[in-house]
Amino acid sequence: MDIIIRNARVLTMDDALPRAEAVAIVGNRIAAIGGNAEIEAMATPSTRIIDAKGATVMPGFNEAHMHIFGGSVSLNELSLFGVNGFDTLKEAVTAYAAANPDLELLVAQTADYTILSEEERVTRHHLDRIIPDRPFMMVAPDRHTAWANTIALERAGILHGRDVGVGNEIVMGEDGLANGELRESNAMRPVAVMSRTGGREGLGVGTGGEPESVTADQRAGDIAVLKQGLAYCASLGITSFQNMDGNLYQLELLKEIEETEGLPARVRMPFHMKNFMPLTDIEDKAAAWRARFDSDKLRCNFVKVFMDGVTEGETAVFVDDYAHKPGWKGDPLFSAEHFNRVAVEADRLGLPVAVHAIGDGAVRMVLDGYEAARKANGPSDRRNRIEHIEVVHPQDVPRFAELGTIASMQPTHPPGSAGLPLEPYLTYIGEERWPHAFAWKTLVDAGATIVFATDWPVSPLPPLSCIRDAMTRTPWREDMPDHRLTLDETLKAYTRTSAWVEFMEDRKGVLKPGYYADVVVLSGDIEDRPSEGIADLAPVFTICDGRITYEAN
Template identity: 80%
Template sequence: MSADIIIHNATVLTMDDDRPRTEAVALTGNRVTAVGSNAEILALAGPQTRIVDANGATVLPGFNEAHMHIFGGSVSLGELSLFGVKGFDALSKAVRDYAAAHPDLPLLVAQTADYTILSETERVTRHHLDRIIADRPFLMFAPDHHTAWANTMALEMGGIIKGGDVGVGNEIVMGEDGLANGELRETNAIRPVASMGATGGRESLGVGTGGDPAHVTTEERAGDIAVLKKGLAYCASLGITSFQNMDGNLYQLEMLDEIEKTEGLPVRVRMPYHMKNFMPLSDLEEKAAAWKKRFDTDKLRCNFVKLFMDGVTEGETAVFVDDYAHKPGWKGEPLFSAEAFNAVATEANRLGMPVAVHAIGDGAVRMVLDGYEASIAANGKSDMRNRIEHIEVVHPDDIPRFATSGTIASMQPTHPPGSAGLPLEPYLTYIGRERWPHAFAWKTLVDAGATIVFATDWPVSPLPPLSCIRDAMTRQPWADDMPDQRLSLTETLAAYTRTGAWVEYMEDRKGVLKPGYLADVVVLSGNIETTAAADIADLSPVLTICDGRVTFDAGGGR
């Protein structure tokens, strides 16, 4: 039987320790048929075989984006990006131009407005935004999506101009005049405004409330599916063949399932059951376990539990062991008590579901590690592959606990201040000089025996994996006495391919290129090994294959 696709004249980095590099790879159906020399693989060609000449470029297993938000990211593709915008005048022009081009939007929404978009010292308020646009509701998100700023009209229409009770860990920041000053911290505070948008805020339900929309019309659902398809196609164009979504609800799962059953997902999707602090523990067995059984294919799976332990540093909602450097007496407030989280981790693991927890501050990281150790004590040590998401700061006493507890470090090389266009402040001041050496310490954790996966947290950071790989390899320390956190190319590629598959319990069929494994492949525009680390983002995917199907083809005669 001849191969369906042959890629030859390549530098194939298989990520397989037994045969780490070859010249060519053959695909038949949705599996890798063979890897080997050009001559060996070309001999498998038949009259219908598509033969791809890689011209010496790198061929890899498809990228596995280990932490992202597909619905929110897909929606953001059609919203205003303020990435790289600095100063009031530039912000004003960008917003007014976008408003003029979109006269019918019920809510104008902007993304990636960094905390110092006005200046290093001046925080955005509704009054700034009113000077830009006062006659239409406007909302702009910080890159982390944990903080947003709204103008007066948006606050009034959302019913929160006079504040309101938004629950633990959330805040409508109030001004000296007794009215909301425009800054909204965390989902409960942002939702009253965001829900006025074109999608009704449905894209944030899976991460915000863990629930589903109360009512969706046939037309709205069709629109949401169309938005998702654009996001999925964008993933494929970047060489992504798998992603692990970090917000989950039944609404998203059923839309993705419909796409798979009607035309086929172009990317493999793993989604969680999102557990919030107000949900009963019984939901894990009654809902999460049921979802796990219902969605259990190689294309769409729902087999883990996601939680938030804290917020973000810049919004003063991250949880630290010691006080914020700029705010004595404040350590942050966790979203779960230690007792409640320990119970969730223990029960989820008992039911055979790993847990992934957003933990930014070292206090939150410590609480999650405590919970995983409590699960081990209750259930016995098993291959649960629990993880912590972000780990922006880790206390030095807790570094060895990742290896001893088997906790996976899921980190984002695009997040350190100074990387990916992010400003250094207010982050460095807020965490304080003593914490700098233990911030975004991915190499420190790897050297201590931790297993690591990489991702971007899109739409928090730009999605292209090659940019993320560059950032992991070119990280610059904030001071001369800080440890070097850069990883090698091999370590970084593993964190984006093979290890991501292992985290999903799919290491027996994806993440490496070897006979019998799923045909998930990306062909790059050049040789990543001979490209300087700083220039890796200049490479691009030219061909993406998922499950044996070409999901992106840049053309160019390949």
């Protein structure tokens, strides 16, 4: 035996043997699960013995929706999480600028839409009062909106506006100049390219394209950034993640890391299909990348699409009008006919599809596309997904089970959770839609398969915090449904079910002999904690592919 974990409360996620006391690992596989005496008898002089001291041992967390390159970059940027009010914002930005005198562009993340107040929206003029002489951009938690100061807009060449394509907007002021608010990636990118990484971390999600040129030093810097992010994932107990943006550049960087020192987590990447790409790219690129990157450590075997934006930026698409803006439902990024063709072609090639759809109108369009693929190609076990599903129309709830569509949702996203304010979200969707927003339990009760994740760096990455948020969500009104799931359902959404979504349920997501040794040892018993205290736990050991990738001091 290479590693034995004993004195544990093992949650195997295996219905045949749901609990145990000890785990034995040989190479990169689970060798045995059982009682302490039985497993300890297998030890040899070279076996590494880990005493769990009565704490939970479970399959490593599978983060089902995140952005590794952007998240890794954000670790070195200013976080405005929890910052409220102009004076507090000024203090944080001024200190960051002083500590980073050589940055061409100062970037801050997680700037809430109501960072000034619930009544006042940020403009370039506010930011000019904080830092007028250096380009500065701050990005909303959802990464669909940013705000830049005047000098940043000038140097980016967008102070006087620019056509940035459907669903994207450089918001203009009454003076005929950009007011500083940039909606969606095409509007944000002209500023982002001035950053330390040249905005390369945003290409996969923003354009689906490749960097025009990268020097050897830049590539080495990008690899170093990714390694930092991967190590952070391991420290949180993550042994697998499913990335939701992708391009060939990211894949090649990750492959180099795997070939030189080994990835500390299993990575699933998509081909990102944008609305301006020819349909032939699905076969010429997506299918080709699937063949090239096809190991259990690094795979590229699905297609990612954006159908709409976000509610707070008024770019989400609804069936009915925004409550605060009669006559406006939002514009989809794909027409129904265009998306149907994408869904049909991906399905024909055996490629699952994952679509960002926030509003109930966008969700309906995606379901329609999946139904069109089934009619065109016949039924298949494709395991298509919809990402976020912030609002679902009641008429569409049963369609998830009927079409076998996975609900990929984020417990960190409901307003009022994880430090997020209630406004402007609640006003924008209106009270009639409140019961159908972030409707985890409604979907599960209707037979839908659900997976949980954080959408990092949109929300903080720690899975234990996300699980806490899922277990402690408070309804916005007393008569609203309670959408919390059980702890067992929530943990499975982060382990076994996430492996099933990847078509890897026969080898990971469960602690079972013959399965990959992807394991996390926690600092305490998760079942013995009140829901509010789950985030106080921490990984003590993370093991991926039989290798210890993180060990707490």
